[in-house]
Amino acid sequence: MDLTQIRDRIDQLDRQIAALLTERMEITNEVAAxxxxxxxxxxxPEREKQVIEKVSALTKEEYRDALAVIYQCIMDESKKNQEHYIASKK
Incomplete structure (x- = not known):
């Protein structure tokens, strides 16, 4: 497999990840409501900790720290989204 094919696989995964993250953010509006x-x-904080621990446990040991960092970012953006949603309803 050449580099172009490998990057095509990554691009495909990126499209799936983007779609799933979009869906996740939309669900945070339901949480905010x-x-x-x-x-x-x-x-x-306890829920956030549980989510990060649960997701980190779903991957290989060598990727757990990276996944925890990524999910902390996702959780931070989710909180911002909820705050924005709540502010728009006042």
């Missing part, structure tokens, strides 16, 4: 309705804070 629930939090508005039940007067809950955006930040829930």
């Amino acid at each position: 629930y939090k508005i309705e039940h007067n809950l804070p955006v930040y829930h």
Whole structure:
């Protein structure tokens, strides 16, 4: 397999990842709506910790730290998205 073919595989994965991250962010709007309705804070440290631990356990040991960093970024952006959603409903 040449480099172009390998990069094509990466591009395909990137499209899938982007679609899944978009779906995940849209679901955070549903989470934000629930939090508005039940007067809950955006930040829930225990839930965040559980998600990162759960996802990190799904990969090989050598990738766990990287996945934890990536998911921390995803969680940070999810919180920003929820805050923006909540602010738009006030």
